[in-house]
Amino acid sequence: MENGTTDRAARAWIGAMALFAGTQPGGSFREGAAGTAELVSGAPMPLLNGVISVAAEPDPAEIAEFAESPRLAGAAWSVQVRGERVDDRIVATAAAHGLNQRSLLPFMVKDIDAGHGTDPDGLEVRPVSGVDSDSYRTTMAAGYEGPDALFAVFARPSVLDHPTMRGYVAELDGTPVATSFGVLVGDMVGVFNIGVPPRYRRRGYGRAATAAVLREAHTVGARTAFLHASPLGVPLYADMGFAHAENWSLFTA
Template sequence: MTQHLTDRAARAWITTMALFAETQPSGFHRDGPAGTAELVTGAPMPLLNGIISTAAEPDADEIAEFAGSPRLTSVAWSLQVRGGRVDDRIAATAAAHDLGQRTLLPFMLKDLESAVEPEAIAVREVSSVDSALYRTTMAAGYEGPAELFSVFAAPSVLDHLAMHGYVAEIDGTGVATSFGVLVDDMVGVFNIAVPPPFRRRGYGRAATAAVLRDAYALGARTAFLHASPLGVPLYEAMGFVHAENWSLFTR
């Protein structure tokens, strides 16, 4: 993967977040000239609110200015920058806002050079008609209360032209979810969730493949995602490359 492609994918990632914010009643997004973004989706997850720099060299002053936004006082939020090495001034800004927990998020890319072969497991695209199924399956996969995941199953999300949600089912039971957001010739992959009783059976892989297959048909040629460290081997087996790490600061 070239640095240029990684830079493009990072910018596409924040675009997907801005699109998601637009679907939410209290959503807000703004970009600074140095590559810093303020993102407020209203979702009860710090990853989906906060100050994010997608610049190859984050601007510490712009990040500090954006971190003072009053809009962040009403949400759980994070500070995110690309790279594993972080300017001491950026780390100090995080500390000043009590964001003392630091972790690394692998950022992975995959060239979509040909159509992805369908998996043997049936996966279907969903719409707002399937909101309850999508929400409860995703919640079971992340092992959290279903109400926390309502933001991902709203009609404004599941019926959005650039957004595509998927569910894998076995005998009417949801066994995996996935979600893709198209940005030009790229697709962001999100919400890969498999409830504990159904893990290690290929359902997550099948749900991911459905996103890639349909995105390729719609013109996407590169896929990107953030993986947990445990998820890296799964995505590498599907052809994703670990392009870089992002540094995440949370409470």
């Protein structure tokens, strides 16, 4: 994957986060001159709150300044930068705020076209709206094996009815078996919230839910997709044509 495409996709990812923060009560987003962002989404997950730089060369001083923001107080937050080699000053800033756990987030990018295969027999993948909030939330929670309340921020009507966002649920004979979510940012689409409850895994349902995001995004002009994968998810997305563009460094408590 060309560096230019990866750079644009990284910028689109932070753009998607800004849009998401704007859908949340009390959500906020600001960006500094050197490309550092402060993200407060309200989601109880460090990945979706904190100080993030998608610049090719993060600015340690700006990151340190943003890390002092009172808006981060009480939130589960992180420091995130692109790449595996991180300036010692950024590591020190994270440590000063108790963010001593370091992990890598694979960032993947894919050129998309009109063809994305066929869905498994009997499976229907449909877009959802705010009226589907409860079923979307509970299916996603089951897919991630987490408390139902944890996923309420992703299922608000302000999210599911947003003009640049679209949630999907895959149903087998009317039973929800997978979720997905797409955010359009220019000619790119971010893929999020791919969740499959344990009893329905390894049947292609997560793949079909992901393909639905790509298929509809292509019809409205998106030509590149991006996502963060878990390390275990990299082979699955690679099989769908996503390239492992780079790793991001994530510092959490």
